[in-house]
Every structure is written in structure tokens, then in C-alpha cells.
Amino acid sequence: MKIILGVGGGIAAYKAAELARLLMQENHEVQAVMTAAAQEFVRPLTFAALTGRKVLTDLFAIESAIEHISVAQEHELLAIAPATADLIAKMALGLADDFLTTLYLAFTGTVVIAPAMNVNMWEHPATQANLQTLRLRGHRIVEPESGYLACGMTGPGRLADPETIAEAIRRESQKRRDFEGETVLVTAGPTQEPLDPVRYISNRSSGKMGYALAEAAAARGARVILISGPVHLAPPRGVELVPVRTAVEMREKVFEHLGPASIVVKAAAVADFHLSKVPDHKVKKTAARISLELDPTPDILAELGRKKGDRVLIGFAAETQNLAQEARRKLDSKNCDMVVGNLVGASESGFESDLNEVILVMRTGETVALPRALKREIADRIFDQVLKLRLALHAAHGR
Ligand code: CTP
Numbered sequence: 159m160k161i162i163l164g165v166g167g168g169i170a171a172y173k174a175a176e177l178a179r180l181l182m183q184e185n186h187e188v189q190a191v192m193t194a195a196a197q198e199f200v201r202p203l204t205f206a207a208l209t210g211r212k213v214l215t216d217l218f219a220i221e222s223a224i225e226h227i228s229v230a231q232e233h234e235l236l237a238i239a240p241a242t243a244d245l246i247a248k249m250a251l252g253l254a255d256d257f258l259t260t261l262y263l264a265f266t267g268t269v270v271i272a273p274a275m276n277v278n279m280w281e282h283p284a285t286q287a288n289l290q291t292l293r294l295r296g297h298r299i300v301e302p303e304s305g306y307l308a309c310g311m312t313g314p315g316r317l318a319d320p321e322t323i324a325e326a327i328r329r330e331s332q333k334r335r336d337f338e339g340e341t342v343l344v345t346a347g348p349t350q351e352p353l354d355p356v357r358y359i360s361n362r363s364s365g366k367m368g369y370a371l372a373e374a375a376a377a378r379g380a381r382v383i384l385i386s387g388p389v390h391l392a393p394p395r396g397v398e399l400v401p402v403r404t405a406v407e408m409r410e411k412v413f414e415h416l417g418p419a420s421i422v423v424k425a426a427a428v429a430d431f432h433l434s435k436v437p438d439h440k441v442k443k444t445a446a447r448i449s450l451e452l453d454p455t456p457d458i459l460a461e462l463g464r465k466k467g468d469r470v471l472i473g474f475a476a477e478t479q480n481l482a483q484e485a486r487r488k489l490d491s492k493n494c495d496m497v498v499g500n501l502v503g504a505s506e507s508g509f510e511s512d513l514n515e516v517i518l519v520m521r522t523g524e525t526v527a528l529p530r531a532l533k534r535e536i537a538d539r540i541f542d543q544v545l546k547l548r549l550a551l552h553a554a555h556g557r
Contacts, residue, residue: 159331160187160233162265164258165205167195169308170240170274170317175200177239177320178208181327189214189229191258193245217257226257230264237327238262239300240274240317243285250288266395268330268377269297272323277313294370294512294534296377296394300326336545338379343419344372345412345426345458347387349405353433353450354441362502362509363427365389367474367533371423372397374537383415387426405429405455412458416465421544423472424459425498431455463493470548472540475499476509485519495521496547498540518543522550 161181165174171192181188190205191214202213217226238245238258245259249271254260262269271292279285280302293299300323303316317323346368350358365386372384373394382397385408393399400415402408405428416422431452441448459473473494475485478501485499500516502509515530518540528539 159235161189161327162229162233162236162261163188163190163205163209164236164238164241164245164262165190165192165196165200166238166240166242166245166258166274167193167198168240168242168274168317169199171196171199173317173320174239175204175208177237177323178205180320180324181237182209184324184328189233191215191229191261193256193258195242195244214257217260226261227264230261230266233265233267235268235270235327235331236262236265237270237272237323239272239320239323241271242273243275243279243282246271246273246285246288246292250291269295270300270323270327270330271297272300272318272326273302273315274317275302275315276307276309277311277315280313280315290512293532296373296534298326298330335379337375337541340375340380340420341383341418342372342375342380342421342423343383343385343412343415344368344375344423345385345387345408345428346372347389348427349387349408349429349455350403351405351429351432351455352436354437354439356440359429359432360388361427361429363387363389364510365391366510366512367514367537368423368425369394370533370537371425371540374534374541375421378538378541380421381418383419385411385415385426405432405458409456409458409461412462413465416462416469419469421470421472422462422466423540424462425474427474427476428458429455457492459488459494460492466493470495470544470551472496472498472544476502478503482517482519482525485517489519489521495551496540496544516540520547522547522554 165171188209205213248259254263300318302314304314305316307315347365348361348363350360352358369391372382376382376396384397385400400411432455434453471494475488475497477484481499485497489497497519498516514533514536516528518526
């Protein structure tokens with residue numbers, strides 16, 4: 159593999175030399191990039207000798223005027239070790255004032271980040287918020303170890319062992335492209351059902367689970383079509399976003415884009431009822447009480463179940479009770495291959511949260527419980543199960 163090793167300016171920079179050696183031993187091509195601060199701790203010559211390549215350091219060197227772009231395009235994985243609090247903050251914000259941070263912005267491959275810093279800097283809410291941003295972007299953070307730090311304090315902040323970082327790189331590179339050739343259609347977010355030109359009915363879905371699924375599938379090499387209700391999230395890099403508002407619009411776009419899809423994930427919280435005839439003008443406060451008469455929306459998942467053909471169809475069941483039972487009922491009644499069930503209403507998971515805790519109910523009869531984790535992590539576990547499930551279903555059909 160072609161790997162960029164970005165070295166940040168911390169006392170742990172010397173350990174990055176050991177990481178470079180390990181990666182070279184595994185026959186990777188390693189291109190080292192050092193920040194100005196990193197060169198205060200270790201000389202570029204160390205990395206040049208270990209990797210057999212000129213170390214990139216200067217954004218303004220004549221020969222490297224656009225090199226950060228070509229280097230970004232030519233490599234598959236960017237490992238940053240040690241990642242200082244400053245580098246992490248710059249990456250989270252998208253600041254690009256040197257070779258490494260500019261290259262990071264231009265880079266579209268897999269990113270592995272191994273932080274190292276003083277324990278108070280590590281625990282600072284700013285650093286933790288920045289790390290969370292990077293995790294949600296799908297980057298792999300190799301947690302620092304706890305122990306005696308160069309500053310004389312004890313606690314988390316020590317760069318992970320080079321062997322541990324190399325192992326994380328190995329794992330990330332293996333799962334990188336296992337969805338190549340797939341087209342994944344994901345629906346996400348709530349729908350809004352208008353009551354008049356200024357009011358609507360909706361629900362608490364933030365879209366975070368669906369966007370995490372879209373991000374994960376794209377990171378693993380799939381073409382991703384993301385049909386999204388109104389949310390406050392930036393679309394993940396590389397996905398084709400199709401914005402919609404109502405259940406009826408979502409249905410229309412789903413069937414318009416179904417053709418090439420091999421996997422369909424219905425993570426959207428689609429409204430079950432709507433006003434089929436929306437007044438043209440704002441409803442006035444003239445009566446003491448009004449009542450709404452609502453009609454059912456089209457059940458997109460059920461229709462997909464009837465028309466899915468060979469596709470893997472994944473539904474969602476957000477429940478406040480009887481989770482497993484309800485998830486299995488929906489799997490059967492809507493002809494899904496998998497239903498992801500989650501309890502909503504509980505704190506710290508489900509709607510609006512970055513975390514989720516789900517069960518996967520499968521057509522094969524199997525049920526898998528995924529413990530509470532970041533939605534981005536849950537998304538990868540769901541896709542791991544999709545691959546297994548498809549193999550099991552093909553084997554059962556003798557294909
Ligand atoms: N769904 C859909 N179209 C609808 C309603 C729901 O495609 N009009 C999909 C959702 O995207 C989700 C799944 O159906 O994948 C489950 O949604 P939910 O509202 O929990 O299911 P319902 O069938 O409405 O079941 P119930 O209201 O009985 O819980």
C-alpha cells in the first residue's frame with residue numbers, strides 16, 4: 159500500500175521513526191511528511207533514511223508548488239503520528255497552513271490518527287470535541303496510552319505503541335474497499351409533512367444514523383445515493399445527495415434511484431400520516447379548537463419489499479418497547495433481509511445522539527446485538543453483517 163506518514167511536533171516524534179520502520183518491513187511504500195515543529199524533535203534525514211524517499215516539509219518549495227495535491231491523490235492511507243492537539247484542531251477545522259494540513263484537506267483516502275500530548279491537553283474539552291469531529295468524519299483514532307508522560311505527569315496522552323498503530327493501519331486497509339462495485343441507496347432523516355404553507359408535522363430524527371451509514375459505505379468503496387429529509391448535517395464526502403421533504407417525495411426519489419442499487423438501507427424516519435390536501439393559505443386562529451384528519455403516507459419500505467428483487471433490503475424499527483418482537487414483525491411484514499432495531503426515548507442513544515445501541519434481526523433467523531457505540535462505528539458493524547448475511551442467503555439459495 160502507498161502510505162503517507164504525517165509526523166507532528168511532539169516528543170513522541172521519535173517513535174514515528176519506529177512506525178516508519180515497521181511499515182517499510184511490511185513492504186508498504188511510505189512517504190513521510192513532517193511539520194516544522196516535528197523537525198525540531200527529529201531531523202528529516204532519519205525518515206529519509208528509513209523510507210528511502212525525500213521527506214516533504216515545505217509547502218512553498220519551488221518543486222512542491224502543487225505537490226500536496228499530487229501526493230494526496232497518489233496515496234491510499236494517511237497516518238498521522240504523533241498527532242498533537244494543534245494538528246487535531248487544525249484538521250477538525252480545516253485549517254491548511256503547512257504541507258501536512260493542506261495535504262490532509264486534499265486527501266480522500268483512509269485516515270488513521272495517533273494522538274500524543276500532555277494529559278490536560280488531551281482531556282481539554284476543545285481537544286475532545288475536535289477528536290469527536292474527526293471520528294464522525296470516519297477517521298480512525300488510535301487512543302493514546304496511559305502512563306508516565308514526558309511532561310512529568312501521569313495519565314492518558316502517551317503515543318500508542320508503534321506496533322498498535324501499525325495494527326490499526328493494517329485493519330483499516332483491509333476493510334477499505336470491500337464495498338467496491340456496490341451501489342448503496344440510503345434514506346435518512348425525518349420527513350416534514352406540511353399542514354399549511356408555514357407549518358408542518360415532523361419527528362425527532364437527526365439523520366445522524368443514516369449519514370453515518372452513507373459515510374461508512376462510501377469509505378468502503380461503494381457508490382452511495384443518499385436520499386435525505388431536512389437535517390442539519392453536511393453530506394459525507396463522495397456521496398450523491400438527493401434532498402427531499404415529504405414522504406411522497408422520498409418515495410418518488412427512492413424508486414427513481416432504485417435501479418442500480420444492490421443494497422437499500424431505509425434509515426429515514428418517514429412520517430406515517432400526512433394531510434393529503436394541504437391548504438394554500440396559512441390557517442387562521444379563528445376557532446377555539448381544531449382537529450386534523452390525516453391520511454396514511456405510502457409505506458416505502460413495504461413497497462421496496464415487494465419490488466426488491468435480488469437486493470439486500472434493510473429496514474429500521476425505532477421502538478419504545480418490545481424491540482426484538484417488533485423488529486421481527488417488521489422484517490416479516492415488509493419482506494426485509496435485516497431490520498435494525500433501536501430503543502428510542504432512552505437517553506444517550508437513538509434520536510439526536512452520536513451514540514446508538516441496536517439489535518440486528520436477520521432473515522436467516524439470527525439476531526445480533528451491537529453494544530452502545532458511536533453511530534459511525536455501528537454503521538460499519540451493520541455493513542459487516544450485510545456481507546455475511548448476503549453470503550448466507552446465497553448459500554441457502556444454492557448460488
Ligand atoms: N417506513 C417507510 N415508509 C413509511 C413509514 C416507514 O419506508 N411510510 C420505513 C422506515 O424508513 C423504517 C421502517 O419503515 O425503515 C420502520 O418504520 P416505522 O415507522 O417504525 O414502521 P411502521 O411500519 O410505521 O410500524 P409502526 O408504526 O407499527 O411501529
